[in-house]
Structures are given as structure tokens and as C-alpha cells.
Amino acid sequence: MTSVGEVLVAQLEQRGITCVFGIPGVHTIELYRGLAASTIRHVTPRHEQGAGFMADGYARVSGKPGVAFVITGPGLTNTLTAMGQARADSVPMLVVSGVNALPDLGKGLGHLHELPDQQGLARAAALVSERVELPEGLSHALDKAFAAFQSGRPGPAHIEIPLDVAGQETTHTTPAPVHRSPPDIDLDQIAQAAELLASAHAPVILAGGGARVAAPALQDLAERLDAPVVQTVNARGVMYAHPLGIPASPSLGAVRALINAADVVLAIGTELGPTDYDMYASGTMPVLNNLIRIDLCPDQLPRHPARVPILGDALDALTALNTNLKGHNADRNGAARSDQARHAAFDEIGPDMRALNAVLNTIRDTIPGAIIVGDSAQPIYAGNLYYDHDRPGGWFNAATGFGALGYGIPAAIGAAVADPTAPVICLTGDGGAQFSLPELMCAVDENLPITFVIWNNHGYQEIATSMQDAGVSVVGCDPTPPDFEHIARSCGMPFWRCTPDDVSSTLRAARDERGPTLIEIQAPNQARFPKPSETLHD
Structure with missing residues (x-):
């Protein structure tokens, strides 16, 4: 006999899962019982939202579901943003959370991390959300989650395991292989x-x-x-x-x-x-x-x-x-x-976006075959308007779909874990980077060869210009960025500061280093998103 947590790990292993992103907590200790003895790699982010974004980046590059272990309550709510991004972009992600003991659910008794209806929250973003109420129900819950990845449009799935179920003993059974073929073409x-x-x-x-x-x-x-x-x-x-x-x-x-x-x-x-x-x-x-x-x-x-x-x-x-x-x-x-x-189209995007496009072309040509993972930053906006990448699936970001800031750094970590042979470049703005800067230490812990590139224009410049265009006084768009050199050094990461003209030589220097590196590009502040052309409404 083994515990539900041990069977969970064993069945994930048998379903081809090789990595889990998670932050252990008192409500998930039993989920970790069998992890150390397994072949599954555990990566520890600094925030549960980071765990979700890492799982997203991992799934996009590996083609396998990204898996996150999170605690009940705030662990799950922190991950919901990442689940929303995965739902918008059809990314297979499995979030396994704890939840309070079955007899206490929905009663408002004031337990730690209690929510009125945790599963209801998860269902708002997930394709499926299953609760394991009996030990023998675990395999069924996993079957439903993995079936969602293999039939129709993929996205996030959620399984919650109550505290009083996770440690119970059960018989380990080998999961029946799930081979759901796509629908036959008419x-x-x-x-x-x-x-x-x-x-x-x-x-x-x-x-x-x-x-x-x-x-x-x-x-x-x-x-x-x-x-x-x-x-x-x-x-x-x-x-x-x-x-x-x-x-x-x-x-x-x-x-x-x-x-x-x-x-x-x-x-x-x-x-x-x-x-x-x-x-x-x-x-x-x-x-x-x-x-x-x-x-x-x-x-x-x-x-x-x-x-x-x-x-x-x-x-x-x-x-x-x-x-x-x-x-x-x-x-x-x-x-x-x-x-x-x-x-x-290239003429239409205007001189500012064309200049940013030149920076992207320089990055691509300096580091061929790189996976470029982006956040909502000006070079990413420019690339989404016009940019030709040199590998399928090698350009993705959170500036479309759900549009979650803070995506770039953790998603790049997931991408690097998924394919350690590919060069990975994270391209984020100083504003978006501040949503998830602590995840840099996860890259250091895992010794991942990621080049983190921060486009520093000292604030939310795109929002500021949009407010100006709308005749609204600009408020809240100038958060002071930290000294990124000190951030890098505190993380033990090599650091370079450059202008857009020096990107190529700086990237080459960074690629000669082992492990993660940080580059700050001092951005000109005049760049702005182009207004729609007259032909847009033709």
C-alpha cells in the first residue's frame, strides 16, 4: 500500500511527466512524499504565479503538459493568472492543488487558506477541475485531465486533493494509457x-x-x-x-x-x-x-x-x-x-517600431535558433506587429490573448528546462520585469543558460502614450526601476548595460558565460505604438 501522494507522483511519471514546478507548503506535504524517490525533476519558483508561467513556457517548448504543485487558497489564486494565459493560448497545463479537509469545505469555519469555493474559482479558468474525494478516484481525475490535453483544443486542467485524502493509503495501479486521437478529417x-x-x-x-x-x-x-x-x-x-x-x-x-x-x-x-x-x-x-x-x-x-x-x-x-x-x-x-x-506593412508600422524591429533582427541573427520569450514590452509589441523568427514556436509572449504582465522571466525558465540545448532569451520591459524579478534566483538555482534582456524605458511608456492619446492625464506610469546591475550582482549573475546599437556584441559576450546572465538595454524614450493607418478601415 502507498499513499495518495505517492501514487500521484508515480502516475505522473508513468504519463510522461519529467518536471514539476512548485512551492511546498503545509497543505501539499503529502503530494511531495514520493517526489524525491522519483525521476521527476522539481523546480522551485519564488511565487505560485511563477510556477504557472514556468509550466506554460515548459509546455510550449516540450509539447508536454506543464505541471505545477500549489497549496490551497492563495497558492491556487496566485496561479489563476497563469491558468488564464494558458487558456487563452491553448497551452496544456496541469495544476495540482491541496484543499482543506472534505468535512470542512464550504462551511466558513476559518481554516487556514480557506475559500468559499476553491474549485469554483479553478473552473473559471480550467478546462476541467476535479476533486479527489476518495483515494481510488485519483486515477480517474488524472485520466480526465490528460484527456483534456489530447482531445480538442488544449488548455489548463486542475486537480485538488483534500488534506484528509492526500495521506490516505491506496493501492497503486498502472494508469491505462490515454491515446486520444484527434478527430478524423472529413x-x-x-x-x-x-x-x-x-x-x-x-x-x-x-x-x-x-x-x-x-x-x-x-x-x-x-x-x-x-x-x-x-x-x-x-x-x-x-x-x-x-x-x-x-x-x-x-x-x-x-x-x-x-x-x-x-x-x-x-x-x-x-x-x-x-x-x-x-x-x-x-x-x-x-x-x-x-x-x-x-x-x-x-x-x-x-x-x-x-x-x-x-x-x-x-x-x-x-x-x-x-x-x-x-x-x-x-x-x-x-x-x-x-x-x-x-x-x-513594414512602412506602416512607422520609424519607432522599425527601429525596434532592427533590434529583434539583431538578436535573432546574433543567436540563431533562439527561443525568444517575451513580456508586454515595446520590442515585443513591435515584433508582434512585424517580425520574422527563424524557428517555429520560438517566438511567444504574453502581449496577446490574456495579456498577463510578469510572464517573460518565469516562462523563459520553463522553456530552458524543457530544452536545455536551445538558447533562450527573455525579452521584458523594466515594468513587466518587476512583476517577477525574484524568479531570477530560480534560474540561478537551476543554472539555466538564459539571457535575460530588460528593455528599460523607465516606466509603462506604452500606457502613458495611450493615456495621452486619449486626452487623459498620465498617472501611475512612472514606477522607478531598480538598479538592475545591483539586482544581477545580488543574484550572482553577470551583467551588461548597453544601448540598442551595442546589442550584438553584448549578446555575444553574454553567451560566452555559463548559467543565467542579465542585460539591460537603455531604451530611447521616444518610441511609441503606431496609430492605425487610414487603410485599416477600408
């Missing part, structure tokens, strides 16, 4: 889509985050159709340096003009949400003529009705389309249309 719909695409004169492809695992198939299809490929933030890298690639926001007027002129639009793995498609909050969207939509989520497809809705995995659907269109190589002026849209 070949009739594939045939309809292929016929529509084959007859198109000016097709355009919209690639979302769901397409990043299918980059070769996407490129193949784009070349068969001679179709430009517009990439949302989470799809950057799928068409790197390709003549048909448009690594620019579909919120830009120039990109919208391209989409509006298309007679057939193929949208792959994108929710068509406003943080990508209406970044300027104009209340308008690009015109999607003869929309063909591929999505893994049955709830998502009806939200933007399509002429041909295809339920299924992006790779399966693209493979089927390529098979159906075999031998079809039309000349639709795709490269010229793409080139025109790229140049017009």
Missing part, C-alpha cells in the same frame, strides 16, 4: 476545400498557433497554391524567410488589404481573435471571403462561420489537402503579392 470537406482553393485566383492563408507543428506541410501547401501566408503572433517562424511568408499582424491595414482582396481565405489553427486581428480595437475585422477554416476545437468553428469548416488537427488536414492537390502548382502572383504586403 474527406468530403477536404475535397470541397481543395476544389475551392484550386479554382481561386488570389488565395490567402492565415496561419495561427495551431499551425506551428505543421510548418513543412504548410509551406508545401502554400507553394502548391502560390498563396501568401499571414502569420499570427504564435505562428511566427513557420515561414521564415520564405517569399510567400508575411510575418506581420493582420491588424495592419496593408495586411488587411491583402486579405480583403483574396477570393478564398484558408485559416489554420487560429481563433481569429481581436488581439491578433483587431489590435487597434477598431471593432472591425478583415474580410474573409469564401472562408475555409481548420480547427481542432468543435466549439471554435461556429464562432466564425466558414463556407468549409474542417474539424481536425492542422497537420492531418494540411497533409490531406496536399494529397488532394498533388501536382497542382498554380502561378497566382503569390510572391509578388506577399512582397508588396510585407513592404507596405
